[in-house]
Amino acid sequence: MSGVWGWFGGGAAQKKKDTPKNAILGLRAQLDMLQKREAHLQTQIDQQDAIARKNVTTNKNAAKAALRRKKAHEHSLEQTQAQIGTLEQQVNAIESANINRETLAAMERAASAMKTIHGGLTPEKVDETMERIQEQNQLSEEIVNAITANPIGEAIDDADLEDELEQLQQEQLDEKMLQTGAVPVSDAVHRLPAAANGELKAAPVEEDDEEEELRKLQAEMAM
Numbered sequence: 001m002s003g004v005w006g007w008f009g010g011g012a013a014q015k016k017k018d019t020p021k022n023a024i025l026g027l028r029a030q031l032d033m034l035q036k037r038e039a040h041l042q043t044q045i046d047q048q049d050a051i052a053r054k055n056v057t058t059n060k061n062a063a064k065a066a067l068r069r070k071k072a073h074e075h076s077l078e079q080t081q082a083q084i085g086t087l088e089q090q091v092n093a094i095e096s097a098n099i100n101r102e103t104l105a106a107m108e109r110a111a112s113a114m115k116t117i118h119g120g121l122t123p124e125k126v127d128e129t130m131e132r133i134q135e136q137n138q139l140s141e142e143i144v145n146a147i148t149a150n151p152i153g154e155a156i157d158d159a160d161l162e163d164e165l166e167q168l169q170q171e172q173l174d175e176k177m178l179q180t181g182a183v184p185v186s187d188a189v190h191r192l193p194a195a196a197n198g199e200l201k202a203a204p205v206e207e208d209d210e211e212e213e214l215r216k217l218q219a220e221m222a223m
Contacts, residue, residue, distance in 0.1 A: 020094055020097070020098040020101075021098075023094055024091055024094050024095060024098075027087050027090055027091045027094070028091065030087055031084060031087045031088065031091070034080055034083055034084045034087065035084060037080050038077060038080050038081060038084065041073050041074075041076055041077040041080060042077060044069075044070075044073045045070055045073045045074055045077065048066045048067070048069045048070035048073065049066070049070055051063070051066035052064075052066035052067045052070065
C-alpha cells in the first residue's frame with residue numbers, strides 16, 4: 001500500500017515541477033496564435049488602405065467603406081498587440097520565477113554537499129593536522145642533517161690537494177709554452193744539447209781516397 005501512496009506522491013511532485021513548464025508552453029502557443037492574427041490584421045489594413053486610395057477620387061462611398069473597415073481592423077490590431085504584450089510579460093515573469101527557484105535549489109544542494117564534505121571537520125582539527133605536518137617536516141630535516149654531517153671515509157688532506165693542483169697548473173703552463181715555442185725554465189737544463197751537459201765527443205775524421213787506396217795496396221802486398 002505504501003508503494004501506491006509513494007507513486008501518487010511522486011506523480012504529484014512531478015506535476016508540481018512541470019507546472020511552470022506547462023504554463024510557459026501554453027502561453028507561447030497563445031502568443032503564436034495572436035502573432036499570426038496580428039500579421040493577418042496588418043494585411044487587411046494595408047488592403048483597405050489601398051482600396052481607399054484607389055477610389056478616393058472616383059468612388060467616395062467605396063473609399064469611405066474601405067476606411068471604415070480599416071479603422072475596425074486597426075482597433076482589433078491594437079487589442080491584439082496589447083494581448084501579445086501582456087502574454088509576453090507573463091512568460092518572462094514565469095521564466096524568471098522558475099530560474100529563481102532552480103537557482104535556489106542549486107544553492108541548497110551545494111550547501112548540503114559542502115556540509116557532507118566538511119563532516120566533522122573543524123578549525124581545531126585543521127590546526128592539529130598542520131602541527132603534525134610541521135613536526136614531521138622538522139624531523140625529516142633533522143634526519144637529513146644527521147646523515148650529511150658525518151661523511152663516510154677518510155678525510156682528504158688539503159695539502160695533498162694543493163700539491164696536485166700546483167702540478168696540474170705546471171703541466172698546463174709547460175704545454176702552452178711548448179705550443180708557442182718557448183721553453184719553460186724548469187725544463188731548460190734538460191733540453192740543452194748533449195755537448196753542454198758533458199764532454200764533447202770527437203767527430204770522426206773522414207779519410208782521403210788516396211789513403212784508402214794505399215791501405216788496400218799494402219794489404220795485397222802482404223799476401
